[in-house]
Amino acid sequence: MRALLVCPTVLLAALLAASPYPASAQMKLSPKAAAPGGTETRYFTSIDGLMDGNADVILKETRQGKTVTSAVLDICYPVAKNSDRKDRFVANLQVAGQTLTGTTQSLGEKAPVTIKLLRKPTGDTFEFRGQISIGQVVTEVASPDNSDLSEKEFLDNQTSDDGITPQPKDFTEVSPEAIAVKIKLDAATDFLKSLKGQDVEVTLASLSVGCDALRAGEQTINMSVDPERAAALLAKLKAMPGVTAAGWTAGMTEMDRTIRFPAADWRDGDKINRDKLATAVSNVLSRTLAAKPVSQSFSPTTGKLKLVFKRPNQDFPALELTDTIEVAGLVSADKPGSTDRLMLWIGSPSTTTADESTGAKLNVSDEGATDEEGDQPDDNGSIEALTKELKGQRWDADKSLWK
Structure with missing residues (x-):
């Protein structure tokens, strides 16, 4: 394949956007002089002109004074254009004056890698020029102004x-x-296969192994499960081969739409009476949304509540259009272990409009009715009404307490 010569200016912006390292790691910090004759380690975390600007680069240099005595190049990159899957190579470079050379193979695809770079100090920054070959793909490196x-x-x-x-x-x-x-x-594949057929939902995005995970040798896999089964499942997962940490993480609940309330009226023994609670919630929302309840259901996998309502659309009453309103929710204990309080999260209503009248139908598009970015649909005081109905409390984010 022909060599790829990449524009450094364009790639600098792309590399900064693609790199997982914080912005401070990309700043042009002036090199600090080592003590005369002293040994120090310095790092470069961006070199333009690699893999269409999508390479995540760490070049580690050991210096004796101003002389480089050893160098290691660690590059993580997409295995193909526009691919989320990453590969990585780590090469110990031979140092001959200002020339850095080395060969290795990528850790995933086992592709042969050849590096030949010329390193040139330019005041407070450094210039790199040369070639990096991965398999049959040759990338021309022309990268000035590296700090x-x-x-x-x-x-x-x-x-x-x-x-x-x-x-x-x-x-x-x-x-x-x-x-x-x-x-x-190396244990992730067997772990994920063991989840097949189980009532657990794996977050697709967490299956992508990023550069940080490749370097750490570990990845974090996110899942959703019915809150009543979460603790037991975590205990099981912690004991599986290769698992180094397990616990709860961020998910669907938002504290500004969450209510904490006494559990006594909503339990049958040690179980939450979900149907009773869902009916109570549906009755309140029916009033605040001025809509008729249609259905209520819980996901057997995640425990997520789905409430559906209908009401006449008021934009053009003569057309007899119908609004269908869906509201998501989640009910659980307010903390792991035994507790005398429950927590209810209610999502913002989602409304679609259609012609459900008898006879010929008017085709209606909702595309032009999208809310402005950041706006939430008006739920007509639903959270406040539910808090009152359940004799509950709201979360005070400023004071970090229930009130």
Whole structure:
């Protein structure tokens, strides 16, 4: 294949956007002079002109004074154009003056890799030129104005949060149906296959193994499960091969649309009487939305509540159009373990309009009725009405407490 010569200016913007490293790791920080004759480690976290600007680069240099004595190039990149799947190679480079060369193979596809770079200091920055070949694809590197980082600066920018809370004190910062596991990459396939046929929903986006996961050797897999089964499932998952962490994480609930209320009236033994609660919620929403209840159901997999209502559309009454309103919800205990309170989250109403009259139908499109970005549909005080009906409390985000 012919060599690829990439425009450095365009690729710099693309690389910054694609890189998982924080913006501070991309800043042009002036190199700090080492003590005369001293050894120090410096890092580059962006080099233009690699893989259409989608490469995630770490070049680690060990220097004796101003002389590079060793270098390691770690590049993570898409296996194909527009692919979310990543591959990676790590090459120990031979240093001969300003020339860096090396060969290796990629860790996933086992493609042969050849590197030949010329490194040139240019004041407070560095220029890299040369070629990197992966399989039959040759990338021309022409990258001026690259700034390096000290080891401390680099490490400060490598902290990452997997979002997993093994033992949350309550469900104000994590969602009761949302769980996640961190698992070794070589165990992920068997782990995921073991979930087939089970009442658990895996988040598709979490199946993509990103550059951070490739470097850490672990990925985080997010799932949704009925809150009443979440604790038992987590206990089972923690014991599976390759799992290094498991717990609750962020999910569908939003605290500004969540109510906490006494559990006593809504339990049958140790189980939540979901049908009774769903009927009570439906009756309240029927009044606030001025709509007739049509159906209520719970997902056996995630425990998510779905309420459906209908009402006459008032935009053009003579046409006898019908609004169908769907409202999602989730009910659970307000924290893991035993508790005397429940939590109810109610989503914003979603409305579609159609001609359900007898005879010939008018085809109606809702495309022009999309709310402005950030606007929420008016639920006519539904959360307040539910709070009153359930004798509940709302979350005060400013004070971080129920009120």
